[in-house]
Amino acid sequence: MIELQHVTKLYPASARPALDDVSTEIDKGEFVFLIGSSGSGKSTFLRLLLKEDDPTRGTVVVNGKTLNTMSKWQVPKLRRTMGCVFQDFRLLRNRTVAENVAFALEVINKPHRTIKRVVPEVLEMVGLEGKAARLPHELSGGEQQRVAIARAFVNRPLVLLADEPTGNLDPETSEGIMLLLERINRTGTTVIMATHDYHIVDSMRRRVIELNGGQITRDQSRGVYGVGR
Amino acid sequence: MRVNFVLSEVATGLRRNLTMTVAMILTTAISLGLMGTGLLIAGMISDMKEIYYDKVQVSIFLADDVTAEQRSAIEAQLSDSPEVAGYLYESKEEAYERFQQQFSQQPELVENTPPDALPESFRVELVNPERYPVVAEQFPNGQNGVDQVRDEGDFLDRLFSLLNGARNATIAVAVVQALAALLLISNTIQLAAFNRRNETNIMRLVGASRWYTQLPFILEAALAGLIGALLAVGGLVLTKVLFVDKTLAGPIKAGIIPPVDWAAIATIAPVIAAAGVGLAAVAAYVTLRLYVRL
Known part of the structure; x- marks a missing residue:
């Protein structure tokens, strides 16, 4: 499903590699926490999977495709199989909830009929039925993140990448978001979530990959955030 | 799309x-x-x-005191010359008329110009405009009723x-x-x-x-x-x-x-x-x- 082989990523501005000879494999349908302090390489890890960046050395494989050799015009096709969620939601402020979700389908040229059918479905799934006509600023943080998740999931991606999705939310709201991500995971979607939130990691008991200075220092199934917390 | x-x-x-x-x-x-x-x-x-370029290449302006014989001699020379493709005679009156037309926007200029101020002329079209000097040589300025020969092509x-x-x-x-x-x-x-x-x-x-x-x-x-x-x-x-x-x-x-x-x-x-x-x-x-x- 997802495979990194001896991946090193150097950024020109920095002497230390963001990722240093990282190798790992993530299977279809897995739920993986990517943990580590700021600057440990979590975001770089996710960026490489999206082919936002190319590795300096090593190979990245997603859905059986080697990203290193993938040409530029194939990148959109790759990204259609992946959903992204961020700490800061990244909603379009001047569009309603439904329009925000529909936007993701419109720009990849899905037919109107499909959009009309699918958007209410996914809004119901994330628990936002009845709020389709609201604007993002009329929603709470948790609700905004649900919109973002709906947008990421509406095209039924094979992989969902979440970069600290609960970073801006209180523990209770975060729990709701985690339940939602778990539900998405149960549909067969692989979920990779970068996080600092040890409560969540400890309570979920899923696979944990810990990065430290660009290297994988721990890879544990049913892991916890860290010893001694 | x-x-x-x-x-x-x-x-x-x-x-x-x-x-x-x-x-x-x-x-x-x-x-x-x-x-x-x-x-x-x-x-x-x-x-x-x-x-x-189609109209005029050489103008032969005639002197004020040109005689009828001189004029027909020039004309004969033009019509006999192999260098000349065609020619046109313009009398003083015609010249003045054309002048009036050209400068209709400047009536003062037209008023201050007496009708006989403009010379009569032959407007000559050459077979080859480059041959102007050869033709000009045949009509020396100031002789035989010719006042001046001018290469309009040069001006153009x-x-x-x-x-x-x-x-x-x-x-x-x-x-x-x-x-x-x-x-x-x-x-x-x-x-x-x-x-x-x-x-x-x-x-x-x-x-x-x-x-x-x-x-x-x-x-x-x-x-x-x-x-x-x-x-x-x-x-x-x-x-x-x-x-x-x-x-x-x-x-x-x-x-x-x-x-x-x-x-x-x-x-x-x-x-x-x-x-x-x-x-x-x-x-x-x-x-x-x-x-x-x-």
Whole structure:
């Protein structure tokens, strides 16, 4: 499903590699926490999977495709199989909830009929039925993140990448978001979530990959955030 | 491709950067207007060459005291000469008439010129205009009733080099303006892309194709180019109606200057429009490739 082989990523501005000879494999349908302090390489890890960046050395494989050799015009096709969620939601402020979700389908040229059918479905799934006509600023943080998740999931991606999705939310709201991500995971979607939130990691008991200075220092199934917390 | 989506993006983009859009349209319009003017002058020059070079190459002005025998001797010499393709006699009266017509806009000049001030002449067309010196040699100045032989071609050459200069200068200014227009377009597109970075970022992440993301920006520039071109054509039309047709009416009627006809403007308009749309679109595309991550 997802495979990194001896991946090193150097950024020109920095002497230390963001990722240093990282190798790992993530299977279809897995739920993986990517943990580590700021600057440990979590975001770089996710960026490489999206082919936002190319590795300096090593190979990245997603859905059986080697990203290193993938040409530029194939990148959109790759990204259609992946959903992204961020700490800061990244909603379009001047569009309603439904329009925000529909936007993701419109720009990849899905037919109107499909959009009309699918958007209410996914809004119901994330628990936002009845709020389709609201604007993002009329929603709470948790609700905004649900919109973002709906947008990421509406095209039924094979992989969902979440970069600290609960970073801006209180523990209770975060729990709701985690339940939602778990539900998405149960549909067969692989979920990779970068996080600092040890409560969540400890309570979920899923696979944990810990990065430290660009290297994988721990890879544990049913892991916890860290010893001694 | 979802046409509505793309068009509404274009409209939003143009509205959001209104001042930049106006600046972009105006510079484009000026540049294209000058380019059109250059092309019109070029067309005029070739029309004028046809008018003049075909008509007259050498003028033989006769002395005031020329006798009838001298006149017919000259005429006989002209009609016998293998160098001469054709000739025309212009009497003092005809010369004055033509003068009146040419300078109808300056009545004082016409009033102050006595009808017999203008010399009679033979207007000679040569088989080969380059052979002017040979022909001139046969009619020495100040002898046999000849006052002066003049190579009109020489005068025309100088006139045309002046007009060519005017055309080149116009086109040079047009090119400089075009450069300014291109830089403005590039700037506007960068600004537009920055304003819409949220949208384009999301588009990139959900896998919208490059074209889908870029097209609104390119169309935005192309539309501005088209409006600029329309303004430029409008400017040319106004120039024709208000300047050429009015101020230059006399010389045009007299056949000194060819008229700027609608057909010429109609021929140039699509060229200007294509140039405006094409250059703007290419500038936008290159800008997106170079400066903007989509």
